[in-house]
Amino acid sequence: LAEAGKEVHFLLHSDYDFVAQHGLRVDSVRGDFHLKHPSIYKTTADMPLCDVVLVCLKTTHNELLKELLPPLIHKDTLVVLIQNGLGIESDLADTFPNLSIAGGLAFICSGKVGEGHIVHSDLGKISIGGYGFSSSPELEAVCADMVQSGIPADISPDLMLMRWRKLVWNIPFNGMTVVLNTTTDKLMSCPQTHELSYQLMLEVVAGANACGVALTVDFAQKMMAMTEKMTPYSPSMKLDFDYNRPLEIEYIYTRPLLEASRRGCDMPRISMLEKQLRFLTVR
């Protein structure tokens, strides 16, 4: 967005001093670029009011939002949570009852490889959807800005379906690569973990259906076929674990389990995986 000339204000943390001096470098499969003087801040208190806030935090830090957001929001601000998991929007709405909230699902392989240095190695689509509304001028404008900036973006009319769809992949592979200390390709090439991955996906489908979301078994089969073709891959939770960062267990596992359980749907394998992950993080 910034490279395309949109007005973007970045909140930085540990990289602030480096980026102030050297700018922000992005090595992308869509073309490398370098922002020499991005508009950066150490705290949201110093930032202007914003029409759109793109929240790209790990959900493990979402409790910071109640302090980060107030300096940024005016009455029409749209906050887009580009994060994985379930229940993120409802938690934010509990804190800010009048806020316009959207969710964003990023289908991208990218990561920070050094100070002020991001590598974008594959994919890049983003889907956004309103929380409690299917469309709004602000939501259309965000999507249009992204598309104009060369980002493949679309608006989904069903945010919850999008969130559950992404869980179909995230629930088996984030957790299993951590618990079994491995990569997706090895899980797929062992007949037992291949079957278990599919069983976990089917539990996600059952949970979604219990919550009134029209996810289908067909979609799980597509995710299996897609994963079979992937090169060896370490999901974000595996990287977080390897680098001793907190894991996004709450919104990827605990909340879906809770939502399904409230509707009488038991997901025993997902529940077991969640407990194994909880154990590994209290080490």
Added chain:
Amino acid sequence: LAEAGKEVHFLLHSDYDFVAQHGLRVDSVRGDFHLKHPSIYKTTADMPLCDVVLVCLKTTHNELLKELLPPLIHKDTLVVLIQNGLGIESDLADTFPNLSIAGGLAFICSGKVGEGHIVHSDLGKISIGGYGFSSSPELEAVCADMVQSGIPADISPDLMLMRWRKLVWNIPFNGMTVVLNTTTDKLMSCPQTHELSYQLMLEVVAGANACGVALTVDFAQKMMAMTEKMTPYSPSMKLDFDYNRPLEIEYIYTRPLLEASRRGCDMPRISMLEKQLRFLTVR
């Protein structure tokens, strides 16, 4: 048994030469002893016919029994399988349809710590039960020999109940200490794995009940309370894993799953644990 003066013939493998020279040393909580010249053999072909054969192999080597046993057995020989898991006796009966078979469950903490050197650190009770019969003169004689030798032994009229009871502990703790690379005390002190251990036990109870075995939830609760009081412990499967030995997955996990599944009983958490163990052993 040998220390008490009974006629015992030992089949040895890698320790044969050492024991031939130095004898067999047992450091036991019940009193240390040293057998200077035990009757040892490299192969069962050299051994005499035996009234009783105590099979103390890991079940991962049970396919050897079809060659090991024939030189030892006469028409009244009783073969006692002192091993963990389900389906061991029926597999042996498939190979030797006319053989008298019993199962033995050892409640003991002991292990080989060096060539010809065994440490027995705690407990020591053994329960034996006939396979397809509840009592016989041979079974009574084995039990009497053990008791006369100072081994706390008894005969159980219900071998399958005994086997399922032992699985109540073995299924959660053998597998979970391997998958999560830990010890029993750590699993018990984390609320999530504490709950998961109990859930796994309840699945064992359900599986046993489906198979017509009168195991109760009460027994699972007792096993939880017992494990809470145990000092940090690595079950035999964890030791096997750490020393790169094959794991007893087949008889401890796969067969109970199969037996329960045949009666329409699904054990999803146990099935998941079995798949995780299978994955870890194909590394």
